[in-house]
Amino acid sequence: MRGFLFGVLLCALLNADVLDVKIKSLMDRSFYQTNQNFIRRIFEDRAAFYDQGALRIRKVLVALKDNGLLPLKFDRPALLQVRFVAKTSPLLLLKTIQSVLSSMGYAYFSVLQVQRQEDTSSATFSLNTEYALDPTLAAKLFAKYGFNLVDLERKSLKDWAYSFSVQTPHLAHATPLIPTGHALELKEISGEYWLDITSPGRLLVFANASLWQPQVSLFDASLHIIKYMAAENPTEKISLHIGDKVRFVRVSDVNNPLVLKGGIKVLLQPTRH
Numbered sequence: 001m002r003g004f005l006f007g008v009l010l011c012a013l014l015n016a017d018v019l020d021v022k023i024k025s026l027m028d029r030s031f032y033q034t035n036q037n038f039i040r041r042i043f044e045d046r047a048a049f050y051d052q053g054a055l056r057i058r059k060v061l062v063a064l065k066d067n068g069l070l071p072l073k074f075d076r077p078a079l080l081q082v083r084f085v086a087k088t089s090p091l092l093l094l095k096t097i098q099s100v101l102s103s104m105g106y107a108y109f110s111v112l113q114v115q116r117q118e119d120t121s122s123a124t125f126s127l128n129t130e131y132a133l134d135p136t137l138a139a140k141l142f143a144k145y146g147f148n149l150v151d152l153e154r155k156s157l158k159d160w161a162y163s164f165s166v167q168t169p170h171l172a173h174a175t176p177l178i179p180t181g182h183a184l185e186l187k188e189i190s191g192e193y194w195l196d197i198t199s200p201g202r203l204l205v206f207a208n209a210s211l212w213q214p215q216v217s218l219f220d221a222s223l224h225i226i227k228y229m230a231a232e233n234p235t236e237k238i239s240l241h242i243g244d245k246v247r248f249v250r251v252s253d254v255n256n257p258l259v260l261k262g263g264i265k266v267l268l269q270p271t272r273h
Helices: 001-023 029-034 036-042 059-064 090-102 133-142
Strands: 071-088 110-119 122-131 149-158 161-168 175-177 184-186 193-197 203-206 214-219 225-230 237-242 247-251 264-270
Touching: 001 029, 029 036, 036 110, 036 214, 059 133, 059 149, 071 090, 090 110, 090 122, 122 184, 133 149, 175 184, 175 214, 175 264, 193 203, 193 264, 214 237
Parallel strands: 071 161, 175 193
Antiparallel strands: 071 122, 110 122, 149 161, 184 264, 193 247, 203 237, 203 264, 214 225, 214 247
């Protein structure tokens, strides 16, 4: 019985340490000391900030922000550096980050570094701004694309690191396509089309241009390329098999994507058994 009680007490102490350490790491020491009693009251129900022993970082961040305890403003405009890490391909990570930053209102940002080690990718971005990223909004937007925030590290007010787990990714601006028996008309001014396909079948693509020289790339769910095709001659229609490992398809033109700015029609036919 004593051993059991000791284990429960030890677990509670460890959880307290994890939560306390995380909270302290997200603000300056002087700011924490000034607001220590207020913070203690906010996080009095410590169990609410854990899920099966794991810290619910998003809930911690929301509690801090809602109570004015998440300082993000700089003294003056400066360079913000943010590192994003996830177990996925560099391409999917980059496209997701760019979509999230654009949704947050950042029109200009630079990619400082992209790395991949085994199945984990990281990308470091820099932005000229007056604030650090709002982590509650960033986490919400990333979650829309299947990226779930598992940790946030604040090295300084101008240097942060986000870590994500990726379950079922969703690619920004990719059009879902299912076997319906009806062609879907698409129009992208860039002439580059992304399709999100969750069922195998035969994909038919019809171009509204006679000089289309097809360029098609097939990717898995993490945007690892499975197959690349580039036609040697112009055509108005292509047909290709979509296997069960394919999740995303990119359609464009070998020489000039703008050839397809007038639109395409796509049709996914179910696999016949």
